[in-house]
Amino acid sequence: MALPSGTGDEVSTFARRALGPRPWKTLASPWSWGQDGQMDSDDGPRDSDQALILDGIRALHDRMDELEHLMAPGERPSPRVVPAWKRPTQGEARWQAALAVGVAVALQYALPGRLVLLHPTWLLPTLEGLLLIVLVMANPRRINIESRVIRLLGLTLAALLSLANAWSVAALVVGLVQGTQGGSPGALLITGGAIWLTNVIVFGLWYWEFDRGGPVARAHADRMYPDFLFAQMATPQLAAPDWEPAFGDYLYLSFTNAAAFSPTDVLPLSRWAKMGMTAQASVSIVTVALVVARAVNILK
Numbered sequence: 001m002a003l004p005s006g007t008g009d010e011v012s013t014f015a016r017r018a019l020g021p022r023p024w025k026t027l028a029s030p031w032s033w034g035q036d037g038q039m040d041s042d043d044g045p046r047d048s049d050q051a052l053i054l055d056g057i058r059a060l061h062d063r064m065d066e067l068e069h070l071m072a073p074g075e076r077p078s079p080r081v082v083p084a085w086k087r088p089t090q091g092e093a094r095w096q097a098a099l100a101v102g103v104a105v106a107l108q109y110a111l112p113g114r115l116v117l118l119h120p121t122w123l124l125p126t127l128e129g130l131l132l133i134v135l136v137m138a139n140p141r142r143i144n145i146e147s148r149v150i151r152l153l154g155l156t157l158a159a160l161l162s163l164a165n166a167w168s169v170a171a172l173v174v175g176l177v178q179g180t181q182g183g184s185p186g187a188l189l190i191t192g193g194a195i196w197l198t199n200v201i202v203f204g205l206w207y208w209e210f211d212r213g214g215p216v217a218r219a220h221a222d223r224m225y226p227d228f229l230f231a232q233m234a235t236p237q238l239a240a241p242d243w244e245p246a247f248g249d250y251l252y253l254s255f256t257n258a259a260a261f262s263p264t265d266v267l268p269l270s271r272w273a274k275m276g277m278t279a280q281a282s283v284s285i286v287t288v289a290l291v292v293a294r295a296v297n298i299l300k
Contacts, residue, residue: 083236085226085244091144091219096247097208098136104161104201105129107194108168114175115191117167124164131157143215151214158205165198169287176290185295192291196258196284203280204254208247210272218244227270228253258284 108116108125118124131153138150172195175181181188208215212223230249232239249266256264261281268274 081241083233083239083244084242085218085233086221086224088221089219089242089244091142092215092244092246094136094139094141094143096251097143097205097215098132100201100247100251101128101132101157101161101205104165104198105132107198108164110194111168112191114181115168115171115195117164124160128157128160128164131160142219144219146216146220151216154209154214158202158209161198161202161205165195165202168195169199169283173286173290176294181294183298185298188291188295188298192287192295196287196291199280199283199287200254200258201251203258203276204247204251206276207253207273208250211245211250215247225269227268227273229267229269231265254280257281261285 105125105128108128109122111121113119113121116124135150135153135157138147138153139145172181172192207228211227212218212225217223226233228245228250230245232243253266256266257277257280261284263277268277
Protein backbone atom coordinates (compact mmCIF):
# COMPACT_ATOMS: atom_id res chain seq x y z
CA MET A 1 0.00 0.00 0.00
CA ALA A 2 1.47 3.35 -1.07
CA LEU A 3 1.44 6.27 1.35
CA PRO A 4 -0.14 9.52 0.11
CA SER A 5 1.89 12.65 -0.42
CA GLY A 6 0.96 15.76 1.51
CA THR A 7 1.47 17.52 4.79
CA GLY A 8 2.52 15.86 8.03
CA ASP A 9 -1.07 15.91 9.34
CA GLU A 10 -2.41 14.16 6.24
CA VAL A 11 0.26 11.45 6.25
CA SER A 12 -0.01 10.85 9.99
CA THR A 13 -3.80 10.61 9.87
CA PHE A 14 -3.63 8.22 6.96
CA ALA A 15 -1.11 6.02 8.75
CA ARG A 16 -3.16 5.85 11.92
CA ARG A 17 -6.36 5.04 10.03
CA ALA A 18 -4.65 2.37 7.98
CA LEU A 19 -2.80 0.75 10.84
CA GLY A 20 -5.37 1.25 13.58
CA PRO A 21 -4.25 0.84 17.19
CA ARG A 22 -0.64 0.29 18.01
CA PRO A 23 -0.12 -3.33 16.90
CA TRP A 24 2.62 -4.05 19.37
CA LYS A 25 0.12 -3.32 22.11
CA THR A 26 -2.99 -5.12 20.79
CA LEU A 27 -1.83 -7.82 18.40
CA ALA A 28 -2.86 -11.23 19.57
CA SER A 29 -0.10 -13.79 19.25
CA PRO A 30 1.35 -16.81 21.00
CA TRP A 31 3.72 -14.42 22.71
CA SER A 32 3.32 -11.02 24.39
CA TRP A 33 5.31 -7.94 25.19
CA GLY A 34 6.66 -7.24 28.60
CA GLN A 35 6.50 -3.92 30.41
CA ASP A 36 9.97 -3.03 29.22
CA GLY A 37 8.89 -3.24 25.54
CA GLN A 38 10.73 -6.52 25.00
CA MET A 39 9.14 -9.89 24.27
CA ASP A 40 9.23 -12.25 27.18
CA SER A 41 10.96 -15.49 26.37
CA ASP A 42 8.60 -17.54 28.47
CA ASP A 43 5.48 -16.43 26.52
CA GLY A 44 6.19 -18.50 23.48
CA PRO A 45 8.72 -18.99 20.68
CA ARG A 46 10.06 -15.79 19.19
CA ASP A 47 9.09 -15.22 15.56
CA SER A 48 11.81 -13.04 14.06
CA ASP A 49 9.78 -12.03 10.99
CA GLN A 50 6.82 -10.83 13.03
CA ALA A 51 9.11 -8.94 15.36
CA LEU A 52 10.71 -7.11 12.45
CA ILE A 53 7.30 -6.16 11.04
CA LEU A 54 6.14 -4.78 14.37
CA ASP A 55 9.36 -2.86 14.86
CA GLY A 56 8.92 -1.31 11.42
CA ILE A 57 5.32 -0.29 12.13
CA ARG A 58 6.32 1.26 15.45
CA ALA A 59 9.15 3.18 13.78
CA LEU A 60 6.70 4.41 11.14
CA HIS A 61 4.33 5.73 13.82
CA ASP A 62 7.17 7.45 15.61
CA ARG A 63 8.36 9.04 12.39
CA MET A 64 4.85 10.32 11.56
CA ASP A 65 4.60 11.88 15.02
CA GLU A 66 7.97 13.55 14.55
CA LEU A 67 7.02 14.99 11.13
CA GLU A 68 3.73 16.23 12.53
CA HIS A 69 5.50 18.18 15.27
CA LEU A 70 8.13 19.54 12.89
CA MET A 71 5.57 20.87 10.43
CA ALA A 72 4.83 24.36 11.78
CA PRO A 73 1.51 25.97 10.76
CA GLY A 74 3.27 28.79 8.90
CA GLU A 75 5.32 26.34 6.84
CA ARG A 76 2.41 24.31 5.53
CA PRO A 77 1.79 24.77 1.79
CA SER A 78 -0.89 27.28 0.83
CA PRO A 79 -3.73 26.41 -1.55
CA ARG A 80 -2.84 26.61 -5.25
CA VAL A 81 -3.74 29.95 -6.83
CA VAL A 82 -4.62 30.14 -10.53
CA PRO A 83 -2.57 32.92 -12.24
CA ALA A 84 -4.54 35.87 -13.57
CA TRP A 85 -3.52 35.22 -17.18
CA LYS A 86 -5.27 31.83 -17.00
CA ARG A 87 -8.61 33.05 -15.61
CA PRO A 88 -11.14 35.80 -16.47
CA THR A 89 -10.18 39.27 -15.22
CA GLN A 90 -11.52 42.81 -15.43
CA GLY A 91 -9.28 43.61 -18.40
CA GLU A 92 -6.20 45.78 -18.70
CA ALA A 93 -6.14 49.57 -18.55
CA ARG A 94 -6.56 51.49 -21.80
CA TRP A 95 -4.04 54.27 -21.11
CA GLN A 96 -0.87 52.29 -21.97
CA ALA A 97 -1.92 51.42 -25.51
CA ALA A 98 -3.53 54.85 -26.07
CA LEU A 99 -0.37 56.68 -24.99
CA ALA A 100 1.90 54.58 -27.23
CA VAL A 101 -0.35 55.02 -30.27
CA GLY A 102 -0.52 58.76 -29.60
CA VAL A 103 3.30 58.90 -29.64
CA ALA A 104 3.40 57.00 -32.95
CA VAL A 105 0.89 59.41 -34.50
CA ALA A 106 2.88 62.42 -33.28
CA LEU A 107 6.09 61.00 -34.75
CA GLN A 108 4.45 60.79 -38.18
CA TYR A 109 3.65 64.49 -38.06
CA ALA A 110 7.39 65.18 -37.64
CA LEU A 111 8.54 63.23 -40.72
CA PRO A 112 9.69 65.06 -43.86
CA GLY A 113 7.12 65.27 -46.66
CA ARG A 114 9.15 63.10 -48.99
CA LEU A 115 8.79 60.15 -46.57
CA VAL A 116 5.02 60.47 -46.07
CA LEU A 117 2.55 58.19 -47.87
CA LEU A 118 -0.33 60.67 -48.41
CA HIS A 119 -0.35 64.40 -48.98
CA PRO A 120 -1.03 66.71 -47.36
CA THR A 121 1.27 65.24 -44.74
CA TRP A 122 -1.18 65.78 -41.89
CA LEU A 123 -4.00 63.77 -43.50
CA LEU A 124 -3.06 60.21 -42.50
CA PRO A 125 -1.88 61.04 -38.93
CA THR A 126 -5.09 62.99 -38.37
CA LEU A 127 -7.19 60.01 -39.49
CA GLU A 128 -5.24 57.76 -37.13
CA GLY A 129 -5.79 60.22 -34.29
CA LEU A 130 -9.54 60.22 -34.90
CA LEU A 131 -9.66 56.44 -34.80
CA LEU A 132 -7.74 56.50 -31.53
CA ILE A 133 -10.25 58.94 -30.01
CA VAL A 134 -13.16 56.68 -31.03
CA LEU A 135 -11.50 53.65 -29.45
CA VAL A 136 -10.80 55.49 -26.22
CA MET A 137 -14.40 56.67 -26.04
CA ALA A 138 -15.64 53.10 -26.56
CA ASN A 139 -13.41 51.67 -23.80
CA PRO A 140 -12.20 54.63 -21.75
CA ARG A 141 -10.84 52.73 -18.75
CA ARG A 142 -10.74 48.96 -19.21
CA ILE A 143 -10.49 46.98 -22.44
CA ASN A 144 -13.12 44.36 -21.71
CA ILE A 145 -16.04 45.05 -24.08
CA GLU A 146 -16.38 42.37 -26.74
CA SER A 147 -17.49 44.03 -29.99
CA ARG A 148 -16.66 43.26 -33.61
CA VAL A 149 -16.88 46.93 -34.53
CA ILE A 150 -14.38 47.96 -31.87
CA ARG A 151 -12.13 45.08 -32.83
CA LEU A 152 -12.25 46.09 -36.50
CA LEU A 153 -11.46 49.73 -35.65
CA GLY A 154 -8.48 48.66 -33.58
CA LEU A 155 -7.07 46.49 -36.34
CA THR A 156 -7.68 49.27 -38.88
CA LEU A 157 -5.71 51.71 -36.76
CA ALA A 158 -2.82 49.24 -36.46
CA ALA A 159 -2.90 48.64 -40.23
CA LEU A 160 -2.78 52.38 -41.02
CA LEU A 161 0.15 52.89 -38.68
CA SER A 162 1.95 49.93 -40.25
CA LEU A 163 1.29 51.06 -43.82
CA ALA A 164 2.47 54.60 -43.15
CA ASN A 165 5.62 53.48 -41.38
CA ALA A 166 6.43 50.82 -43.98
CA TRP A 167 6.24 53.48 -46.67
CA SER A 168 8.56 55.74 -44.68
CA VAL A 169 11.06 52.93 -44.15
CA ALA A 170 11.06 52.01 -47.85
CA ALA A 171 11.42 55.64 -48.96
CA LEU A 172 14.27 56.22 -46.52
CA VAL A 173 16.14 53.06 -47.57
CA VAL A 174 15.78 53.82 -51.27
CA GLY A 175 16.90 57.40 -50.74
CA LEU A 176 19.98 56.30 -48.77
CA VAL A 177 20.94 53.72 -51.38
CA GLN A 178 20.50 56.21 -54.23
CA GLY A 179 22.20 59.02 -52.34
CA THR A 180 19.20 61.37 -52.37
CA GLN A 181 18.63 61.19 -48.60
CA GLY A 182 20.87 62.11 -45.74
CA GLY A 183 22.29 65.53 -46.46
CA SER A 184 22.72 66.33 -42.76
CA PRO A 185 23.80 63.68 -40.24
CA GLY A 186 21.74 65.22 -37.43
CA ALA A 187 18.53 65.35 -39.43
CA LEU A 188 19.13 61.85 -40.75
CA LEU A 189 19.59 60.39 -37.27
CA ILE A 190 16.46 62.12 -36.01
CA THR A 191 14.39 60.89 -38.95
CA GLY A 192 15.77 57.36 -38.71
CA GLY A 193 15.22 57.29 -34.95
CA ALA A 194 11.59 58.42 -35.36
CA ILE A 195 10.94 55.72 -37.94
CA TRP A 196 12.66 53.06 -35.81
CA LEU A 197 10.68 54.03 -32.70
CA THR A 198 7.42 54.00 -34.66
CA ASN A 199 8.33 50.54 -35.90
CA VAL A 200 8.76 49.39 -32.30
CA ILE A 201 5.33 50.73 -31.31
CA VAL A 202 3.63 49.28 -34.40
CA PHE A 203 4.96 45.76 -33.88
CA GLY A 204 4.21 45.95 -30.17
CA LEU A 205 0.65 46.87 -31.12
CA TRP A 206 0.35 43.84 -33.41
CA TYR A 207 1.73 41.49 -30.76
CA TRP A 208 -0.75 42.95 -28.27
CA GLU A 209 -3.67 42.67 -30.70
CA PHE A 210 -3.13 39.03 -31.64
CA ASP A 211 -1.65 37.25 -28.62
CA ARG A 212 -4.35 34.79 -27.44
CA GLY A 213 -6.93 36.60 -29.56
CA GLY A 214 -6.35 40.15 -28.34
CA PRO A 215 -6.85 42.06 -25.08
CA VAL A 216 -10.59 41.35 -24.76
CA ALA A 217 -10.14 37.61 -25.38
CA ARG A 218 -7.34 37.52 -22.80
CA ALA A 219 -9.54 39.30 -20.25
CA HIS A 220 -12.28 36.69 -20.78
CA ALA A 221 -9.75 33.80 -20.82
CA ASP A 222 -11.20 32.52 -24.09
CA ARG A 223 -7.99 30.85 -25.25
CA MET A 224 -5.77 28.60 -23.18
CA TYR A 225 -2.50 28.57 -25.10
CA PRO A 226 -0.45 31.78 -25.36
CA ASP A 227 1.45 32.91 -28.45
CA PHE A 228 4.22 34.47 -26.35
CA LEU A 229 5.79 32.97 -23.23
CA PHE A 230 6.66 35.66 -20.70
CA ALA A 231 8.98 35.00 -17.77
CA GLN A 232 6.11 35.31 -15.29
CA MET A 233 4.30 32.46 -17.06
CA ALA A 234 7.29 30.13 -16.90
CA THR A 235 7.99 30.92 -13.21
CA PRO A 236 4.64 31.83 -11.62
CA GLN A 237 6.10 31.57 -8.12
CA LEU A 238 8.12 34.74 -8.84
CA ALA A 239 5.11 36.78 -10.03
CA ALA A 240 2.11 38.25 -8.24
CA PRO A 241 -1.08 36.16 -8.52
CA ASP A 242 -2.86 39.01 -10.33
CA TRP A 243 -0.15 39.48 -12.99
CA GLU A 244 -1.21 39.29 -16.62
CA PRO A 245 0.49 40.68 -19.75
CA ALA A 246 -0.46 44.27 -20.63
CA PHE A 247 0.54 46.54 -23.51
CA GLY A 248 3.71 47.60 -21.72
CA ASP A 249 4.93 44.00 -21.74
CA TYR A 250 4.37 43.71 -25.49
CA LEU A 251 6.08 47.06 -26.07
CA TYR A 252 9.08 45.79 -24.12
CA LEU A 253 9.03 42.60 -26.23
CA SER A 254 9.01 44.69 -29.41
CA PHE A 255 11.81 46.98 -28.21
CA THR A 256 14.15 44.18 -27.16
CA ASN A 257 13.54 42.32 -30.43
CA ALA A 258 14.29 45.46 -32.46
CA ALA A 259 17.40 46.26 -30.41
CA ALA A 260 18.86 42.74 -30.10
CA PHE A 261 17.52 41.44 -33.46
CA SER A 262 16.35 38.29 -31.63
CA PRO A 263 14.13 37.22 -28.71
CA THR A 264 15.43 37.93 -25.23
CA ASP A 265 13.36 36.82 -22.22
CA VAL A 266 10.03 36.50 -24.10
CA LEU A 267 9.76 33.51 -26.41
CA PRO A 268 7.45 33.25 -29.44
CA LEU A 269 5.46 30.02 -29.43
CA SER A 270 3.14 30.19 -32.44
CA ARG A 271 4.32 30.40 -36.05
CA TRP A 272 2.82 33.83 -36.69
CA ALA A 273 4.64 35.19 -33.63
CA LYS A 274 7.94 33.81 -34.91
CA MET A 275 7.40 35.22 -38.39
CA GLY A 276 6.36 38.60 -36.97
CA MET A 277 9.48 38.85 -34.84
CA THR A 278 11.59 37.81 -37.82
CA ALA A 279 10.09 40.56 -39.98
CA GLN A 280 10.57 43.16 -37.26
CA ALA A 281 14.20 42.21 -36.70
CA SER A 282 14.86 42.39 -40.46
CA VAL A 283 13.37 45.88 -40.75
CA SER A 284 15.30 47.02 -37.70
CA ILE A 285 18.62 45.70 -39.03
CA VAL A 286 18.20 47.42 -42.39
CA THR A 287 17.08 50.73 -40.88
CA VAL A 288 19.80 50.92 -38.24
CA ALA A 289 22.59 49.72 -40.53
CA LEU A 290 21.85 52.12 -43.39
CA VAL A 291 21.04 55.16 -41.24
CA VAL A 292 24.09 54.80 -39.01
CA ALA A 293 26.41 54.03 -41.93
CA ARG A 294 25.21 57.05 -43.90
CA ALA A 295 25.35 59.33 -40.88
CA VAL A 296 28.93 58.29 -40.11
CA ASN A 297 29.91 58.71 -43.76
CA ILE A 298 28.71 62.31 -43.98
CA LEU A 299 30.05 63.45 -40.61
CA LYS A 300 32.40 66.39 -40.97
